[in-house]
Amino acid sequence: MTVQDASTVGDLAGRIRPDFILGVAAAAFQIEGALTADGRGPSSWDAFAEKPGAIVDGHSPAVACDHYNRTDEDISLMQDLGVDSYRFSLSWPRIQPGGKGPINQQGLDFYDRLIDKLLKAGVSPMVTLFHWDTPLPLEHDGGWLNRATAERFAEYSAAAAHRFGDRVAQWVTLNEPVSVALQGYALGVHAPGRRLLFDALPAAHHQLLGHGLAVQALRAAGVAGTIGVANVHSPVSPASKRLGDGLMAKAFDLIFNRVYADPILLGRYPKPPLQVKPWFRALGKVREEDLKTIHQPLDFYGLNYYYPVKVASGRGGGGDGSAPVINPEMMAKLPFHLAAFPEYETTGFGWPVAPEHLGILLRELKDRYGDALPPLFITESGASFPEPEHTRGPVHDADRIRYLASHLGQALRATAPGGIADDVELLGYYVWTLLDNFEWAAGYSQRFGLVHVDFDTLERTPKDSYYWYQSLSKARRS
Ligand code: BGC
Numbered sequence: 393m394t395v396q397d398a399s400t401v402g403d404l405a406g407r408i409r410p411d412f413i414l415g416v417a418a419a420a421f422q423i424e425g426a427l428t429a430d431g432r433g434p435s436s437w438d439a440f441a442e443k444p445g446a447i448v449d450g451h452s453p454a455v456a457c458d459h460y461n462r463t464d465e466d467i468s469l470m471q472d473l474g475v476d477s478y479r480f481s482l483s484w485p486r487i488q489p490g491g492k493g494p495i496n497q498q499g500l501d502f503y504d505r506l507i508d509k510l511l512k513a514g515v516s517p518m519v520t521l522f523h524w525d526t527p528l529p530l531e532h533d534g535g536w537l538n539r540a541t542a543e544r545f546a547e548y549s550a551a552a553a554h555r556f557g558d559r560v561a562q563w564v565t566l567n568e569p570v571s572v573a574l575q576g577y578a579l580g581v582h583a584p585g586r587r588l589l590f591d592a593l594p595a596a597h598h599q600l601l602g603h604g605l606a607v608q609a610l611r612a613a614g615v616a617g618t619i620g621v622a623n624v625h626s627p628v629s630p631a632s633k634r635l636g637d638g639l640m641a642k643a644f645d646l647i648f649n650r651v652y653a654d655p656i657l658l659g660r661y662p663k664p665p666l667q668v669k670p671w672f673r674a675l676g677k678v679r680e681e682d683l684k685t686i687h688q689p690l691d692f693y694g695l696n697y698y699y700p701v702k703v704a705s706g707r708g709g710g711g712d713g714s715a716p717v718i719n720p721e722m723m724a725k726l727p728f729h730l731a732a733f734p735e736y737e738t739t740g741f742g743w744p745v746a747p748e749h750l751g752i753l754l755r756e757l758k759d760r761y762g763d764a765l766p767p768l769f770i771t772e773s774g775a776s777f778p779e780p781e782h783t784r785g786p787v788h789d790a791d792r793i794r795y796l797a798s799h800l801g802q803a804l805r806a807t808a809p810g811g812i813a814d815d816v817e818l819l820g821y822y823v824w825t826l827l828d829n830f831e832w833a834a835g836y837s838q839r840f841g842l843v844h845v846d847f848d849t850l851e852r853t854p855k856d857s858y859y860w861y862q863s864l865s866k867a868r869r870s
Pocket of ligand 1: 419422567568571624696772824831832840
């Protein structure tokens, strides 16, 4: 560790409250592999990954990190890291291969063992019920475009609650419903690869309904843990003072942030500006009682933060320079584009590294939702950087250490007394992610891990950032 890294440890450790949770996060499909083991059924992602051109260089998720067969090694890595909590997702098609009907006991058993081993290692489980791997039979019936999927999701959630409800500390219903609706159903760069643009909005509504029904199912099962949801947010600003940019920025804020947070926290969809009202037509027709179901009291709100967004009116397709690129061909059909942040360095994905926007975002969430905003976890924060596929020695990922130190630092400073969001109760911070893994459409080309994984040998090598996070975990207790 460099002198500078050591000083960030000292500084951050001094500002972490004793009850603040430090964790790492992951998702089943990205790490488990073993896609046909022990009765698991196929998911929307199994099918999508087989489509030519869908995944960078045709990378296959079949093995991923082989976490399914290497859980002991991975739990040891977490134990040595000294984190309090591990956020992971249950694979719905492992637990209920058909997406409805019979439960696969072997699937439940896998997570049962995982949870017990974590508890024995002193790492508390935070469980996400849905991190994008919809059972394929449900996808064939329309997936999240079909209202019935919300009900099926609640049934599967109840099965998980009955089996694990006594031991899970926190439950997260959905991970980033916006990513599924936008990248999966609107733009077609994720499973199921639909390109419906605004006609994808029912997939948003049905996920939100699934969230509400799942919260009810967890409460009815009497789970011991607390319950929340994980939404990704990007603070949005207009590229200029021009009216057109302002309007498009407002519309993008709705599409990306508020369509998901408003109904959950306030029980209503946001009112779109008149000029873009037709885009949101599908939401105008929703049943009033659905909004009541979606608006369940939550114990916490999970915030995934990666980057801010700047929006300009006019067609532009891809991001230019330091703006995220989503699907240039589909984005070109829209009357706005994402503009660059030339002032910021970028990650391996080309995302701007903008920690101060995390503070701005926390302030914005409190201003927007007031007392309706529950205590908050940062459920994901991290970055990919170009790193070698194979390594014989240490991996010096100073850029990741800087990224994590600045983002955690920003969150702690903003929420400390006198900080810009000191009325937000911040419960903890989860690094995305423990292991380099299957980064969805980017395959293995983007490495986000604290631990390097060689995808030929599956050997795990902790990076410098792992040792940095370990020092922080230790130092805050001393
Ligand atoms: C998702 C993760 C993903 C990460 C980096 C988040 O949107 O929840 O599954 O790996 O971003 O792209």
